[in-house]
Amino acid sequence: MGFETTTALTCTTAFCLVICWIWFRQRFPENLKELPLPPGPEPAFIVGNLKDIPTGGREWDGYAALACKFRDDVLYLRVLRTSILSINSFDAANELLNRRGAVWSDRPRLPMIRTCDGWDWNLVLQSYHEGFFTHRRIVQQHFQPGVVAREYRPVMLSEVTVLLQNLLDTPQHLSDHLKRMAAAIIMMVTYGHRVVSDDDPFVQLAEEVRRHSEEALGAALVDTLPILKYLPSWIAPFKRTALFKRGLSDQMREAPFIAVKKQLASGKAVRSMVGSLLEDESRPTDGSDEELIKNCGGVTATALTNFFLAMILYPDVQRRAHQELDAKIGRKRLPRFEDRDDLPYLGAILKETLRWKSVTPLGIPHCTTKADEYNGSFIPARTTVLANISAMLHEKEVYHDPDEFNPDRFLSQNPEPDPARAAFGFGRRICPGRFFADDSVWIAMGQKEGKYNNVQWSSGSVSVPSAFFCDIQPRFDGAESLVGHGD
């Protein structure tokens, strides 16, 4: 090799090193201590860890397996320019997402879903700065335990009565009945709108939006390369789909909101969250945040479906629940909210239902607003944080025999931790509907009385079990006659 060639090679290498160094300092300007990144698989050139990201179902188990391989509860991956941190233990989540909530509570920018699909109004996706605090406060106020008990329990009881009647008539349609019940409770609470048939237009619309948004979540390349959103729709087919979804999303926001306004104007409005917001002039009245809440009904329905499955798979648990109901309530009436303290086994079943199959196994991604350090590692600003809730609720050191459905784990002398500490998320983004969800799942569980086929839980932000056969029977002869009677 000649002198010139060697010099040219040396200069080119030095130049590349300088560029890489500048790029690194720009990308990680805060890493003044030059700390290492948390452990994780070696990233490939440009694409980073694209091939290491778990896909193809049960992604939460994939992240847990990777964490196990790298012998750490936090795991670092990079996809193109996006840093991703997977948290796989409650202790790490508690330290980072609860204690350091001021820095760890943003949501990642998801331009495809938020802007193109028209979900930018959605509190779940809302960034930490865009009026988040006002919106969050309004939603939280409407779902405090006292408000849930006073305002929403009667609605839950009435809709659970409809559920029982439907289950007596067509027990084979369990999943549809549960979805209908969850949607009906949310529609009543949010808009004062009573769902009387399965073809209710607002519920159908919400279901269509939910189906399309599930297809979009996480799939969009635009989320990794935001510049793509500026491409014209004739060369970017995803933009045409996005426009269609945007139309649906706008309709979902507008239609029930206009209906409440009309009812208020005619003096026929039933008490509801949107109604009271519209009447209170000091509050924002665009109806946006209340809209998204009805999607959350799907999460509640999934938790209940998991409960039915557990009762089929674990007949001994079901038998003991019936014994408790017979001993404490008797057979002359159905359980009421006031009976909760007298039914500890049913309470333990509710906790175990939330733990056994997490309905939101990877939570909803958080994002860091500033760079931070954890256990001697550097966490870059704007890191997408995936809390592996399923892994946290199956930690072997915390939950004995974690795959078993065993409510007794919460009733022993040394009870295992309440799954609510992880199941509803963390810190400043913790689920504001948790008290509401807890009550509605409890009251529906206490009222009913199953064969099953092979069940699989779906991927996605909400993990739904596949269809299963279920033989539902009243708890005792004559129970049918109690449906719809307060006592």
Ligand code: HEM
């Ligand atoms: C069993 C039922 C439910 C479970 C397991 C559940 C779980 C969760 C989880 C894990 C999060 C993410 C928290 C985080 O980012 O750390 C969340 C957020 C949220 N949930 Fe729930 N949820 C349930 C039911 C509900 C219900 C019934 C409502 C409404 C009435 C609701 C409203 C919300 C809202 C608005 C957020 C977004 C909060 C924010 O980003 O600030 N959820 N939920």
